[in-house]
Amino acid sequence: MSMRSVLGTAAGAALLLLAAAPAATASADPYETVTVDPTGSIAPDGTVTLSGTYRCLGNSGPVFVSSSVSQGDPSVRHGIGGTRAVCDGVEHGWENSAKPSSDTLTPGPAQVEATVMELSSRGGLPLPRFHATQRQDITLTES
Template structure:
């Protein structure tokens, strides 16, 4: 009986190794979004955030949306949206939004960026399909 269990475990291990993705497969292109380590806040309340994105293909319009929180992490403020091009190349995105002056101030902040597609459906109503998402602590500086 122990020999049969050993052969079963060895076979299972071999199958797992064969099914595991190669290093080349993991380093290939994929959808991604990044966030720059600094954003700006103007005296008039204009917040600007930026980063990069890459997406391979899409069946509908794609956007990079962003939000920022400062202080209370439960309170997020949407900061603009940018149309995205899904051609496999890395592109820059910048989102800006005017807020009441003093709402966000220079200093530490938490940003979330999302690469999202509005995918058409058979019923005609487009539904969101998320390609990539990232959260990151950044520093807001005075512009």
């Protein structure tokens, strides 16, 4: 096996692990948490609002609470904003709103994933560090 093949395989494996990290890591520290409220809302113009709480500890770069929602087909997820987070060990509320590009979301059952993620710049290149992730079934209601 050539050195180029070995490096290509190692790089591919690293990218695969990085892509799987949010699903594989519920929390980097048991004290770090993110929750999702049991209901979200859809405005008449299609804007979706999701909310919950988070708690995280010390950071070296910017931290965000991101969220996404799916309904029906779990492989189709709609990003619903990102809120800047403060990692001071105290529980804070978060709320994200966005209007998905398609009108496929309707009031009713849905699945939300919320993630507290830091852009850590150790070594110069910003890399994600996941503090907490939560997947939850919710109900979208008309607002």
